Amino acid sequence: MQTSDYPLREVPASARKGLLSTSVVLLGFTFFTATMWAGGSLGQAFPIGQLLWIVLLGNLLLGAYAAALGYIACKSGLNAVLMGRFCFGEKGSKLSDFILGFTQIGWYAWGTATIAVVLVRTTGMQEWMEIPLMVLFGFGFCITAMIGYRGMDWLSRVAVPAMMVFILLSLAAGLVDVGGFAGLARQTPSESMNVAAAVTVIIGTFISGGTQATNWSRFAKSPRVAVIATLLAFLVGNGLMVLTGALGAMIYQQADIVDVLIAQGFVSIAVLMLFLNIWTTQDNTIYNFAVAGCNLVRTDRRRTVTVAGAAIGTVLAVGGMYNYLIPFLVLLGTFIPPMGGVIMADFWLKHRGRYPALIDANLPAFDRRGLTAYAIGAAAAYFSPLLPPLVGVLMAALSYALLLRVGQPAPVNRLSSSTEHSVSH
Template sequence: MNKNNVLGDDYAFSPVPPTARSNLFSMILIRIGMMTALSQFMLGATLGHTMTFSQALLATFLGSLILEFISLGLGVAGAREGLSTSLLARWCGFGRLGSVLIGVVIAVSLVGWFGVQNAVFAEGLNYVFEGQLGFGWSAVISGMTITGLVAFGFRALSWTAKIAVPLFFVVVGWISLILLQRHNITDLITSMPTGTPLTLGAAATMVAGGYVVASLTTADISRYCQNERHVFWMVTASIIVGEFIVNSIAILIAHALKTDDVVSIMTQTAGWIGLLSVILSAVKINDVNLYSSSLAVANTVEGFTGRKWRHTWLTLALGTIGTTLSIMGILDKFTHFLILLGTIFPPIAGVMLVDYYVLRTSRSLLDAARTGQTLPTSTPLIGWPAICACVAGSAVGWNAKFGIASLNSILVACIVYGVIAKIRASSPHTHTKGLK
């Protein structure tokens, strides 16, 4: 038995060996579970309420291209090296301390999303008991139940997804049929939106921002894929289902009901069935949120102190924090970060992709380590060019008034990082610093 499994670390500090890889069906289910939460319905409803059907689909297409590019690039790297995103970043331009910063950003955003999704779950649970539990106790019960699931590691994600994903689609499909059965689909497709118009660039950034954290952490999941072909089908299938199919249904429902508050209407219309969709959504997305955030924090702690904390204890601690955020009312506050996430995270992915596939700065180290199923023998301390490129990309993406913010940010980061790397490579005083 592998030592990582005994300790419950779930390969947080080592490559996932070939013997621990999962089959394609399980990987696709887990990834689709990440991409089909009720928050995706909220996003689709927002697009449908503010744009025509064709405009909303175009925004979905453009945002999805960014997600596909990031997910596939980092996913293949994760499967090839067997490393999580926060660990892989050490040898993709950021160095040990730079990857620590990435781990902190990933962990904060994912724990926040855990709180948002858990709040939705808690409201539904409280509704079932007719308010007798109260929102606070409902949030505690739902949050700690999911935390317990994730504490068992990656295998728990697999069997949870096999149960939750099919049931979620059955429930949501049935509710959608109820809401759309009295409307003509052609009329809904050609109808005009009733909300305040949204620009194509802002809409595409919302699409990318909604799941850009999941795209950046693709390696956390893809490191369990058996090969690169499995990564492609896992990523592509999840985007087709999660973005195009779910978004299309939500857009049509928004046009039919003339509102963007589709999720509340779905749960209220379908009663217990609607509540079941909320519960399934929260379970299958929050287990992945908590899983990736625990990996990110594990890398952060190890990068700063050299100590390797157990995955199980990190999961329990982060789940408790996320549950607390739910009780504090994060549902009404954290969702405003959607556009912000769409500008901060793409530059990180862009730098990692340029370093891994174009500059290949540490590929010789990674190749040697892969042969022995270990981590590279030396680690750069900190990648200032990578950090500077991310800051520049985020600044342009946030402040530029043209185009798609997510695309602007990732392109600027890639260009800045490539230029700095070329200048450093041509300098006779450039040398690599590493920690043994």
């Protein structure tokens, strides 16, 4: 039985999954604590009527971006790092591998530390237990990722419905506490934020995740399944996380669902919610790292790379480095979306909606057009005062389209398909 999840080649038709499987795995990924914190900033800045439209708009844009990449992933059977070989080159794609991999290992360290710290605080355990818990969770959460897609599918089929029930229970209790929808409508904003900034917050919190959701949408049985599952995850799943954080901040001045559940008296449910929420994100995160790592060093030993990544993340968590990584990780999140812009332009404009088989592709070591377009998109995102993630995607795609019209540059170096064949097999 195939257990490697095809880290260096296309997912075959025999391994494709249906709508339920693809949806629950992607929903497990988008149920992310940091998204609720972002929602909390919106809940303090907008009345409920305006907030709902902003959440809908932001997640529609985010879902459209992720779904477009999901369509390409399903059609090709490739994830973002493998698609990067076609537009950045055999060696040039290692840049995206490094950025994606480092971002994911940093978030894995943050999640590992977060669950240990919150669990000690919530249950009243002694502080010295934090480090042993970090080690336990650091390696424990990677088990389902080591199994691969099947492991994350099993976990998500249990965790996603449970978390949905917990969230709906909390929202119902919150409405009772605030006096129903009439009471919610009477809540007045305590902070100031314009609509463009609010949409940027929604998109920016998970657009890097949308780029890497191709790791699972490539397993979809059909492009239709990939698009629907991705839209469900990013429009409904991510939208629910943003809304939950916003309402929690409005009613309880707490954005995190765990803190809200504790405030409502659901302590046991809060602990279980914390565990499921972090686990379903952590295994996806370390899986992302493993996929990027496999492409970086050209190995199909995904399980080994997964354990190595978990060890690095655990060391960063125990050493307290996660506290210093967050601003850098947020910055890297600005530089990830332009990769998606180049990939989409390359697939539709250069390859006309169909990649050649990866094993047969004669690719340059460095594709100057793809790398230049990415640099332009990343710079545009970094300096843009308005919707940086979307500006980065659009500028990267437009730049690549213009560079394609300029003409075919001479490749720096070509690696033979026989070399790829010997490495991937």
